[in-house]
Structures are given as C-alpha cells and as structure tokens.
Amino acid sequence: MIVPFILVVSISFTDETSIMENGYQFIPGEFSMKAYEYIFKAPILLLRAYGVTILTTVAGTLLSLFVTAMLGYVISRRDFRYRTPATFLIFFTMLFNGGLVPSYILITQYLFLQNTLWALILPALISPFYIMIMKGFLSKMPFEIIESAKMDGARELKIFFKIILPLSTPALATLGLFISFGFWNSWFPSLLYIDNEKLIPIQLLLVRMLQSLEFLTSNSDFVNQFGVDTSELPTLSARMAMAILAGGPMVFIFPFFQKYFVKGLTVGSLKG
Numbered sequence: 001m002i003v004p005f006i007l008v009v010s011i012s013f014t015d016e017t018s019i020m021e022n023g024y025q026f027i028p029g030e031f032s033m034k035a036y037e038y039i040f041k042a043p044i045l046l047l048r049a050y051g052v053t054i055l056t057t058v059a060g061t062l063l064s065l066f067v068t069a070m071l072g073y074v075i076s077r078r079d080f081r082y083r084t085p086a087t088f089l090i091f092f093t094m095l096f097n098g099g100l101v102p103s104y105i106l107i108t109q110y111l112f113l114q115n116t117l118w119a120l121i122l123p124a125l126i127s128p129f130y131i132m133i134m135k136g137f138l139s140k141m142p143f144e145i146i147e148s149a150k151m152d153g154a155r156e157l158k159i160f161f162k163i164i165l166p167l168s169t170p171a172l173a174t175l176g177l178f179i180s181f182g183f184w185n186s187w188f189p190s191l192l193y194i195d196n197e198k199l200i201p202i203q204l205l206l207v208r209m210l211q212s213l214e215f216l217t218s219n220s221d222f223v224n225q226f227g228v229d230t231s232e233l234p235t236l237s238a239r240m241a242m243a244i245l246a247g248g249p250m251v252f253i254f255p256f257f258q259k260y261f262v263k264g265l266t267v268g269s270l271k272g
Contacts, residue, residue: 005251012036012240019236035237039209039245045197046205052117053201057183060121064179065172067126072134073164078143087135094128107193119193120201124182130175137171138164185246206242 015032075087113119187203
C-alpha cells in the first residue's frame with residue numbers, strides 16, 4: 001500500500017524531461033517543483049475549491065449519516081407495519097433509476113438547486129446500499145432494549161438519539177468513511193450543476209487543469225506558434241501532484257477511523 005504512494009510522490013517531484021527519458025523512478029532523476037508551481041499559480045482559487053469540497057464533504061456526510069440511520073432504523077424495527085414494502089422500495093432503487101436526464105431536470109427545473117451547494121449534496125445524500133448495511137447492523141440489536149426503554153417512558157425520538165445512535169457508532173463510523181470518500185471524490189455533479197466559479201470543488205478544478213494540460217500538449221504545433229513551449233509543461237508529474245492534492249487529506253483522516261472501520265465491518269460476524 002505504501003510503495004505505490006511513495007512512487008506517486010516521487011514522480012510528482014520529478015522533472016518532466018527525466019520522466020520521458022528514464023520513466024517512473026522511486027528516486028527522482030532530476031528534482032523539480034514545476035508540477036506544483038503550475039497547480040499553485042492561482043492559490044486563492046485552489047484554497048477556495050478546497051473550502052467548497054471540505055464544506056460539502058462535512059455537511060453531506062453528516063446529513064447522509066443522519067438520514068441513513070433513520071431509514072435503516074425504521075425498516076429494521078420488526079414492529080413497523082410497513083417494514084416489508086418500505087424495504088422493497090429502497091431495494092428497488094438499487095436495481096433501477098431514473099437516469100441522468102430526469103435527475104438533471106429535477107435538480108434544475110423543479111428544485112432550482114443549480115449553482116448552489118445543495119446540488120452537490122442532495123444527489124448523493126441517500127444510498128440504498130448503505131441503508132441496507134445499516135438495517136443489517138440494527139437488526140442484530142436486541143429488541144428488548146427498545147421495549148425496556150418504552151417501559152421507562154422513553155418516546156421514539158429519545159430512543160433513537162439516546163440509545164440507537166450511541167450503540168451504532170461502529171456502523172456509523174464505517175459508513176461515514178465511505179460516504180465522505182464519495183463526497184470528497186465527486187466531481188461529476190459539479191460539472192452538471194455548477195457554473196459559478198466560486199462553487200467549484202477541488203476535484204473539478206484539478207480535472208480542468210488536467211484537461212488544459214492535455215489540450216496544450218496534444219495541440220503543440222498550434223500552441224507553439226504563440227510562443228508557448230509545451231515541452232516544458234509538467235504533464236505527467238502534474239497528474240501525480242494532482243492525485244496527491246486530491247486524495248492526500250483523506251489518507252491522513254483514515255487512520256483516526258480505522259478502529260471503528262474494522263469493528264464496523266466485523267460486527268455481527270460472531271454469534272454468542
């Protein structure tokens with residue numbers, strides 16, 4: 001796991017000419033910061049894109065966990081009258097969906113969320129797969145706990161917030177990690193719904209930078225007429241630098257959730 005990451009870091013600090021001549025190396029043949037200089041030419045734009053991504057990731061993950069926990073808890077209750085049809089409706093969406101065009105029309109023409117952060121959050125707010133995982137976790141929770149709380153006078157909201165959520169920490173941490181990865185790496189919704197440059201996330205910004213580099217290098221004969229030397233553009237090293245900037249923060253966050261992640265994956269596998 002560590003070796004490929006080291007290779008990516010090394011390539012990002014390698015001169016483009018050295019990469020073309022010697023290929024990828026763990027020790028840079030010629031050290032260069034051109035890739036990062038190209039990316040950080042507009043630091044304010046980059047920081048703003050990071051802010052949008054962090055905001056949508058944090059808000060989207062918290063809202064998604066809350067809704068997923070509520071839905072999973074409801075369909076896991078064996079005393080819920082509509083448990084079977086509700087579960088079927090959620091499962092049905094895993095097999096069929098409306099498609100891209102209806103989703104675009106819904107977001108832009110009916111919900112009017114274009115050029116808002118909600119357009120980056122709502123489309124990925126609910127995942128049927130994660131709801132089923134949450135349901136499976138909560139189904140193994142003894143129903144006697146809920147009955148005992150009811151006998152003590154606790155209502156449904158108090159049971160959910162005071163008992164169910166604290167006991168679901170491993171599952172919530174595991175799903176939260178998956179959901180946060182999804183929000184952090186998402187760039188296609190912003191491509192569809194965001195035209196405001198101030199609301200572009202980091203992933204879409206890096207995609208645009210990469211497309212600009214590819215355009216310049218693939219049309220070098222035309223671009224060279226304007227005095228731009230495309231041979232000095234850090235195409236390969238910039239890709240690796242973008243990968244580090246895009247995925248680096250999540251790499252450092254993962255160790256803090258690792259113990260919950262492992263526990264959440266293994267819970268329910270042992271019976272006693």
